[in-house]
Every structure is written in C-alpha cells, then in structure tokens.
Amino acid sequence: MLNLREFEAAARAVLDPAHADYFAGGAGDELTLRANEEAFARLRLLPRVLRGGGKQDLAVTLLGSRAALPILISPTAFHKLAHPEGELATARAAAAAGAIMIASMAATTSVGDIAAAARTGAPDGAPLWFQLYIQPDLEFTEILVRRAEEAGCEALVVTVDSPARGAHERDRRNGFTDLPDGLCCENLRDPRTGRVLPIVMSPEITWWHVDWLRRTTSLPLVLKGVLHPEDAGIALRHGVDGLLLSNHGGRQLDGVPATVELLPEIVAAVEGRIPVILDGGVRRGTDVAKALALGAAAVGVGRPVLWGLAVDGERGVGQVLELLREELDHTLTLLGVGGLPGLTPGHVRPAPAAGAVPPGAER
Ligand SMILES: Cc1cc2nc3c(=O)[nH]c(=O)nc-3n(C[C@H](O)[C@H](O)[C@H](O)COP(=O)(O)O)c2cc1C
Numbered sequence: 001m002l003n004l005r006e007f008e009a010a011a012r013a014v015l016d017p018a019h020a021d022y023f024a025g026g027a028g029d030e031l032t033l034r035a036n037e038e039a040f041a042r043l044r045l046l047p048r049v050l051r052g053g054g055k056q057d058l059a060v061t062l063l064g065s066r067a068a069l070p071i072l073i074s075p076t077a078f079h080k081l082a083h084p085e086g087e088l089a090t091a092r093a094a095a096a097a098g099a100i101m102i103a104s105m106a107a108t109t110s111v112g113d114i115a116a117a118a119r120t121g122a123p124d125g126a127p128l129w130f131q132l133y134i135q136p137d138l139e140f141t142e143i144l145v146r147r148a149e150e151a152g153c154e155a156l157v158v159t160v161d162s163p164a165r166g167a168h169e170r171d172r173r174n175g176f177t178d179l180p181d182g183l184c185c186e187n188l189r190d191p192r193t194g195r196v197l198p199i200v201m202s203p204e205i206t207w208w209h210v211d212w213l214r215r216t217t218s219l220p221l222v223l224k225g226v227l228h229p230e231d232a233g234i235a236l237r238h239g240v241d242g243l244l245l246s247n248h249g250g251r252q253l254d255g256v257p258a259t260v261e262l263l264p265e266i267v268a269a270v271e272g273r274i275p276v277i278l279d280g281g282v283r284r285g286t287d288v289a290k291a292l293a294l295g296a297a298a299v300g301v302g303r304p305v306l307w308g309l310a311v312d313g314e315r316g317v318g319q320v321l322e323l324l325r326e327e328l329d330h331t332l333t334l335l336g337v338g339g340l341p342g343l344t345p346g347h348v349r350p351a352p353a354a355g356a357v358p359p360g361a362e363r
C-alpha cells in the first residue's frame with residue numbers, strides 16, 4: 001500500500017458496506033466532509049533551498065505527553081466494527097509508533113483495557129488521552145473521568161460540537177442504528193446498575209460544565225470542536241489547556257468551514273497561550289506540514305486509522321502511521337526545513353482562485 005487513499009479503497013473492499021459508510025460518511029450533503037480535504041489541496045507549499053539540515057526530529061510534547069510524531073489518533077467510535085481486536089490493535093500500533101491515541105468514549109473496549117494494550121505496544125509507556133462527551137448525569141460523567149484517570153490517561157478531550165447528534169443520511173439509508181450483538185460501548189457501563197447507558201448528546205451542556213470538569217479533575221482539558229475564534233477566547237478564560245480544532249470530520253453541522261481554513265484565526269485567538277491541534281482531512285504528510293506551518297502544534301487523523309485497522313488490524317494502523325511519518329519527514333526535507341519548529345506560515349501560499357490571471361500576465 002503506497003498511500004492512505006489505497007488503504008481507504010482496500011478497507012471498503014473488506015468492510016460490511018453499512019459499516020464502511022458509517023466510517024466514511026458525513027452529515028447532510030457532506031459539504032464540510034469534502035471541504036476538509038479540498039482546503040488542504042488549495043494550499044500550496046513554498047520550499048526554501050540550500051539550507052542544509054539532516055535527519056528530521058519529529059518528536060513533540062503536548063500538554064506534558066511526549067510523542068514521537070506530531071500526529072495523534074483522533075477519537076473514533078466502534079473500532080471492533082473495523083477489526084475484531086478493535087481498539088486494542090489500534091492502541092498497540094499507536095504505542096509502537098509513539099503516537100498519542102485519543103480513546104473514544106464510544107470505544108468498543110474499556111479505557112482500562114486500551115491502556116493495558118498501549119503498555120504492551122510500548123513498555124516505557126505510551127501516551128493515551130480520553131475523549132469525553134459531558135453527560136447531563138454528572139455523577140456518571142465523574143465515574144468516566146475517574147476511569148480515565150485510573151487507566152493512566154494523560155489528558156481529557158472534551159467534545160463540544162455535539163449538542164445533538166449529526167444527521168448521517170448514509171446510516172439512515174443503510175438502517176445502521178445499533179451495534180451488532182456482542183459489541184457495546186464498554187466505557188458506558190454504569191457501575192451503579194451494571195447496565196450500559198446510551199450516550200447522551202445534550203444541548204443543555206454549557207461553559208458551566210467545563211468549569212465543573214476543571215474543578216473535578218487535574219488532568220489537562222482539551223476542547224474538541226471549537227470553531228468560532230470568540231469561543232477560543234472564552235475557552236482560554238475558562239482555563240482550558242488546549243484546543244482540538246475539529247469539525248468532527250464533517251459529521252456534525254454540515255456547512256461549517258474546513259478546519260485548515262479556520263486555523264490561522266484560531267491560532268491568532270489563543271495568542272500562543274495554549275496548543276491548537278487540528279483534525280479533518282489530513283491524508284498526506286504534506287497536509288501535516290501545511291497545518292503545522294499555519295500554527296498547529298500537531299494534527300489528528302480519524303478515518304485513515306479505521307481504514308488501516310480494517311485492512312490489517314494492528315499492522316494496518318502501524319502502516320498508516322508510518323506512511324504519514326515518512327511523508328512528513330520527506331516533505332520537511334524538500335521544504336528545506338530542518339525540523340518542526342522551522343515550519344512557518346511563509347511556507348504556505350493559497351492557490352490562485354480558479355480562472356485568476358497571474359500578476360503581470362494581463363494584456
Ligand atoms: C467513524 C467516526 C467516529 C467518530 N467518533 C467520534 C467520537 O466518538 N468522539 C469524537 O469526539 N469524535 C469522533 N469522530 C470525529 C473524529 O474524532 C475526528 O474529528 C474526525 O474523524 C477527523 O477527520 P478525518 O476523519 O477526516 O481525519 C468520529 C469520526 C468518525 C469518522
């Protein structure tokens with residue numbers, strides 16, 4: 001497999017078509033889903049020459065978590081739909097690659113088991129973060145937080161773009177509403193009753209809940225899904241430690257901008273005080289370089305990890321991460337950049353608008 005696209009095609013060939021559509025799909029007309037990738041394609045890279053350099057160091061430290069590469073595994077639900085080993089395979093591959101994995105609250109494996117798998121992938125420890133939808137039942141939300149802490153998660157990623165579930169027409173067409181028998185969201189098991197609770201996406205969640213969470217845990221808090229620069233400023237005032245600039249891979253409000261289009265504004269709004277991670281449409285090492293050049297501290301990938309998992313379990317996820325690492329390394333070399341800190345906005349230019357005449361070419 002030469003690139004992530006080939007993984008996508010190969011994954012579709014092995015997945016149940018309804019599950020492939022669940023993974024691939026977006027909300028509504030999928031405008032935002034397509035926009036994420038198109039926006040990367042509209043950015044051009046501008047290399048510098050004759051600058052020396054050598055082996056690239058791709059390591060980053062994010063909120064105290066050390067990673068070998070600036071590429072995180074964004075949280076995605078239901079890995080056991082892609083492969084019987086599910087999140088365990090993903091966690092081992094992430095740990096072996098030194099990539100931070102963000103375990104989804106909607107994982108088909110408990111966060112404790114995911115953490116144990118990550119330790120087998122990298123005995124020195126592998127950074128694991130936990131993604132949380134704040135549940136209106138705060139007692140249960142606190143149970144989730146304690147589980148993540150006990151599992152050794154190093155940060156909480158609080159998804160705030162989901163006051164309601166996105167409208168996924170592919171799932172409705174396919175009648176995909178529930179997990180197959182035998183699979184469930186293990187993290188949602190309620191120790192008070194032994195039952196597995198449904199995930200509640202509530203429009204009643206507010207900044208008050210972020211403050212509550214801030215008081216409830218000492219883990220770093222990352223808000224996932226802030227898109228408006230004013231909300232980035234509000235997040236700072238609420239003591240948030242990082243932002244994951246995300247439109248949920250085009251699966252929540254359709255029609256919102258591509259994340260990389262918003263990146264400069266969000267980076268400006270946080271004034272360097274907290275890291276901004278970006279996800280949505282990252283498919284190439286060149287995409288990673290573009291996002292980092294525009295000020296992202298790191299990027300996340302969602303669907304490509306599911307494709308790798310579907311194609312070949314742990315090995316497939318490992319190959320997806322390795323392809324991105326190699327491509328990023330090669331891109332930095334060709335850009336004449338000696339390491340991640342050398343990437344600047346000057347390395348990126350917008351493509352001319354379709355039909356535009358280059359300056360000086362008018363007659
Ligand atoms: C199948 C699928 C399931 C997802 N599940 C979650 C989830 O449980 N929690 C969450 O915060 N985001 C979830 N996301 C969004 C991802 O974290 C991420 O924002 C998005 O996939 C990034 O875009 P990309 O797939 O283009 O890389 C999911 C995305 C997909 C495709």
Ligand SMILES: CC(C)CC(=O)C(=O)O
Nearest residue numbers: 076077106166199248251
């Ligand atoms: C089960 C859902 C909560 C997962 C999700 O966020 C998604 O499918 O986009």
